[in-house]
Amino acid sequence: MVRRALAGALVVLLLGYAAVHATVWMHARERLARPPARVADAALVLGNRAYRDGRPNPCLTGRVDAAVALARAGLVRQLVFSGGVDKEDGRIEAEVMQQHARAAGYAGALLLEPVSQSTRENLSLSRPLLESAGVKRVIVVSEPYHLWRVERLARAGGFDQRFEVQYAAASTSCWQRWGMAFRGALREPLAIVNNAANGYLH
Template sequence: MRRWALAALAAGVVGYAAIWLMVWRTAAERLANPPLRNADAALVLGNRAYLHGRPNPCLTGRVDAALALAQAGRVPRLVFSGGVDREDGRIEAEVMQTHAQQAGYTGPMVLERASQSTRQNLSLSLPMLQAAGVKRVIVVSEPYHLWRVERLVRASGFDRAFDVQYAAAPSSCWTRWGMAFKGALREPLAIINNAGHGYLH
């Protein structure tokens, strides 16, 4: 039994490491290859709203990446997707909106305030994007999040409704070692969870 337990543990470690490697390779590729085409909107995926009493840099960094797209004339509107943060009760989409306004953004914004997961970010934002006449969308998130996002986009059919590109946010969650390490370690667990529920293709 001990031998079988050790073998199972070793297989789990190898599998986890393989997923971790895919996550980081995709992250590096997305950072090196930003979106090439203009789009009708940037869809910013939610994250924890606050950290240590301040807006979470993992969230505001995503907004900053979307603002850069808008300032470069790549997108005319921003869509913020994120519901109530279970840890502090704030609505992620509203925190993102406030950050964008404080940064001086005055363009159109659409808020999706109900989602509680990446899968719901996509599914609940889809009708809002369609109602706004969006045909082309740039999905914005952390670099280490995009491997899973791409597969959820395909599995859900989101890419059949829109021409989808991806933008990796080079925020402090990526550049600060501790945050990147924590996020990248947690992401394989989210991938395993989503795959176990049949959400990933």
């Protein structure tokens, strides 16, 4: 009886997880197919692990490359990098992004938010920085599978009420490589459940 109940609960959990995973994945594909089209004041790039295997993490630098491409296309006039100290290597994500952008030839305006430790903090701590810079319209840049949660955090925290927000799905090498994309999309539902359990999503 107990074993049957546990098995049933496990099936329900797995089905729920699969449903969240499918939702995140379909939304990711939709965002990739519909890139930002309106000019904005800034691109806000959300942080990720700074280094991997002794080199700048391609999941992070790929987001920066996407933002630089927006600037070169004339869609944004400045870049904002959000991310605090990476607990695994002690580097500040925003500074790693800045270094990569400059190395990639971006010479435009830059703002750094070097404190945040989560997606929710990326948005909340970047808000006063954007407001001080007079930003009214912003393109939030992250990897495709991250954006479903980002959009809901922006709504829950009032970020999208303060700014006109568009979202850009960064087709990084991590997204393009099946192993990394699979791992990211599997991990994301756990983050969604955690955020929901803490009352950050609604």
